[in-house]
Amino acid sequence: MGNRRNIRNSTRYTDLESGDIDERESFVEEQVKPPTGVWLRSEFPGTLKVNGIVSGKHYVFPQGSTLYVDAEDVPNLLEKTFGGRGCCGSNPQARPYFSVME
Amino acid sequence: MSLVTGTPYGTITDQEDLYLEGAPTLYIQDYNADPFNNPDSDGFYWGMSGTSTYNVYEVGCVTDVSLTENLTMSDVLCDNVGVKDTVQQRNYLEFVFTLQSFFPYSVLRHLIKGGTVTRTAPTDKFGLGKINNNLRYMVYCPKVYDEDVGDYVVIHLHKAKFVDAWTLNMPFGNQWNMTGLKLRAFADTGKPSDQQFATIFRSDASVIT
Numbered sequence: 001m002g003n004r005r006n007i008r009n010s011t012r013y014t015d016l017e018s019g020d021i022d023e024r025e026s027f028v029e030e031q032v033k034p035p036t037g038v039w040l041r042s043e044f045p046g047t048l049k050v051n052g053i054v055s056g057k058h059y060v061f062p063q064g065s066t067l068y069v070d071a072e073d074v075p076n077l078l079e080k081t082f083g084g085r086g087c088c089g090s091n092p093q094a095r096p097y098f099s100v101m102e
Numbered sequence: 103m104s105l106v107t108g109t110p111y112g113t114i115t116d117q118e119d120l121y122l123e124g125a126p127t128l129y130i131q132d133y134n135a136d137p138f139n140n141p142d143s144d145g146f147y148w149g150m151s152g153t154s155t156y157n158v159y160e161v162g163c164v165t166d167v168s169l170t171e172n173l174t175m176s177d178v179l180c181d182n183v184g185v186k187d188t189v190q191q192r193n194y195l196e197f198v199f200t201l202q203s204f205f206p207y208s209v210l211r212h213l214i215k216g217g218t219v220t221r222t223a224p225t226d227k228f229g230l231g232k233i234n235n236n237l238r239y240m241v242y243c244p245k246v247y248d249e250d251v252g253d254y255v256v257i258h259l260h261k262a263k264f265v266d267a268w269t270l271n272m273p274f275g276n277q278w279n280m281t282g283l284k285l286r287a288f289a290d291t292g293k294p295s296d297q298q299f300a301t302i303f304r305s306d307a308s309v310i311t
Contacts, residue, residue, distance in 0.1 A: 045157040045208040046219030046228075063218065064155035087162040087203045088127060099154070 038074045039101035041066045044082060048097060052077070066101055074100075118309065125167035126245035126257065128197070130212060130285075132156045133238035133261050147293055148258035148301040150242045158242075159212060162203035165279075169257065171195050195259060195299050197241065197285040202277055212239070213283055214268055238263050241285060248306075256303035259287035 042048050042061035049060050052073030059067055069077065077098050084094030135156035138149030152158035172194050178187040204210050207226045208219045215237075217229040241259035246252065268282040289298040304310065 041154055043154050044221060045159070046211075046221055046226075049220065049222040064153075083206075085205075086160065088160065 037068045037070055039066050040069045040074065040077060040098040041101055042097065043095060043099055044097050050077065050080070050097075120247070122245060122247050122255070124245070125164055125199075126243035126255075128161040128164060128167075128199070128285075129158050129242040129244075130161065130239040130262075131158045131242070133240055135240065137240060137258070137260075145294065146297060146301050146303070147260065148242070148256060148303055150240060157208075159209045161199075161201065161209070161213065164199040164201055166281075167197065167199040169195060169197050192289075192299060194289075195262075195287040196265075197243075197259075197262075197287075199283055199285075201280040201283055204278065204280070212237070213264055214280075215264055235263075238288075239285075241287065251308065253306040253308070254304070256301075258301040258303065259285075260290035260293055260298070260300065262287040 040061075042063065042065055044061070045063060047060065047062050049058065051058055052070055053076045054072040055070040057070060057073065059069060059073075061067055078096060078100070080097045081094035082097055129150055131150050131152065135150070135153065137147045138151045139147060141147045150158050171192060174191045174193055176189045177185045178189060180186050201213065206219075207216075207228050208221075211217065211219055211228045214230070215233045217231060219226055219228040239262050241257075241262045243257040243259075244254050245256075246254040248254075262285050264283065265286045266282055266284045268280050270278065270280050272278050287299055291298065
């Protein structure tokens with residue numbers, strides 16, 4: 001039995017000594033496709049329109065919305081920040097436009 | 103030490119030798135967001151926590167800040183003795199201030215009742231059109247009065263709206279400023295009756311023990 005389990009994608013096994021046929025589940029490896037996109041949420045308080053530098057796609061994010069973005073555009077989009085020029089010192093750091101949705 | 107004359111007998115609570123100076127910081131957030139303490143362990147509603155959907159906006163560089171209240175006050179006049187009582191109802195609280203910082207537009211548009219900002223690098227745009235009367239805000243105004251130990255007060259208004267007409271002044275040789283900004287807080291009937299308009303908060307570990 002141990003040897004049989006090492007055989008992948010087999011659905012029928014024949015016990016050579018007894019002649020019994022052993023029906024088994026088929027073990028099919030699903031090929032996992034590499035991710036083609038990432039869900040990004042806009043943190044900008046308004047409508048944000050940006051272009052994907054690599055794909056050339058135009059993305060429109062209404063306030064607080066989440067969009068599926070081409071993976072190749074993601075690194076550049078995640079580098080974009082806004083704010084950080086506060087007048088009154090309570091929140092001086094720039095914030096990213098986008099956060100990645102898990 | 104008691105005065106020789108004039109000091110009442112019995113228990114007396116006197117006021118502290120402590121004075122506040124300057125304006126608080128003003129933060130606003132959509133009224134549909136929940137206050138950070140909703141409520142706290144004592145049943146008070148106050149505080150803010152910004153989210154993607156409900157950003158917290160800091161109103162920058164304000165001056166001439168004042169907080170007033172509006173009451174309806176009616177004297178109970180008895181023709182034989184005069185005014186026997188005065189009946190009062192609180193109508194609203196109102197912050198009035200002058201603004202000197204206008205950017206980004208994503209904050210300014212709330213103050214002047216504008217539309218949603220659209221950002222397409224390198225531009226920001228928004229319109230002034232019909233006023234959306236459904237926009238209401240929580241207002242959170244902390245004022246730190248001892249930065250060494252972190253003592254502070256907070257005025258938290260539950261349900262406010264920018265009202266009245268603003269004026270944008272553009273003087274020669276001085277910064278632009280906007281006057282006439284009024285942030286009026288109405289009764290929030292979803293809150294307990296004794297804090298429908300606001301929650302007032304103080305944190306001072308050396309005094310409040």
